[in-house]
Amino acid sequence: MAILKFLFITICILWLIKMIARVLLPIAFQKMMTKAQNQANQRYQQQHNQNPDGRIKVDYMPPKEKNRGDQAGDFVEYEEIKTP
Structure with missing residues (x-):
């Protein structure tokens, strides 16, 4: 009887x-x-509001190299001399 009561x-x-x-x-x-x-x-909404339309956001700009002219040195003209 206890099993039936438990199942019920x-x-x-x-x-x-x-x-x-x-x-x-x-x-x-x-x-x-x-x-x-x-x-x-x-x-x-947060992503859309961060960059307004038409604007570009640059996170990193590499450093600019200073232009010092020719890196290899000055060019010297020469003539080739042929010997007999």
């Missing part, structure tokens, strides 16, 4: 959990989806 109580508890889950899980998932959408919209 177990089945009733599982049935109650199933009914509660059918009601509460969709509500919980809807809240999670709304929260995720709001966070995505906030990130999009």
Whole structure:
């Protein structure tokens, strides 16, 4: 008799959990989806507002080399002399 009572109580508890889950899980998932959408919209707005249209943001500019003229030295003209 104790086994039947245990099975009946177990089945009733599982049935109650199933009914509660059918009601509460969709509500919980809807809240999670709304929260995720709001966070995505906030990130999009922050990224969109950082760089206004038509403007370019440069994070790094390499140092400019100083132009000192010819790096190899001065050019000297010469004539080739042929010996007999």
